[in-house]
Amino acid sequence: MAEVKSQPVGFSIANLTEKTILGLFVLPEFENQGIGRALMEITEDWFKKQGIKEISLLTGNDPTFRAYGFYLHLGWTAVGLETEGVMKGEMKFARNLTY
Numbered sequence: 001m002a003e004v005k006s007q008p009v010g011f012s013i014a015n016l017t018e019k020t021i022l023g024l025f026v027l028p029e030f031e032n033q034g035i036g037r038a039l040m041e042i043t044e045d046w047f048k049k050q051g052i053k054e055i056s057l058l059t060g061n062d063p064t065f066r067a068y069g070f071y072l073h074l075g076w077t078a079v080g081l082e083t084e085g086v087m088k089g090e091m092k093f094a095r096n097l098t099y
Contacts, residue, residue, distance in 0.1 A: 010035050012043045016050055021057040040074055048097050055097060058082055058090040 001011045010026035026036045059067045076093040
């Protein structure tokens with residue numbers, strides 16, 4: 001969780017078993033202040049400490065979607081569409097943690 005003056009302003013949710021980030025959220029009034037990037041670094045570091053070498057996440061399959069661009073900007077790679085289940089059609093991003 002990210003805090004500003006003891007007020008929660010963002011959080012991330014990760015699943016170690018599936019090696020995925022399920023969500024990363026920042027309150028709109030705190031966007032563009034580096035909080036999302038900091039949360040992502042904390043989450044990636046947590047995976048690294050668990051010995052995980054590659055992680056993934058899903059987001060909307062629209063390159064104009066803010067999250068889509070955010071993940072690309074942070075060095076994630078769009079690897080293709082999810083083909084099954086309730087997330088079918090979402091874009092899958094992967095990140096190698098051995099950098």
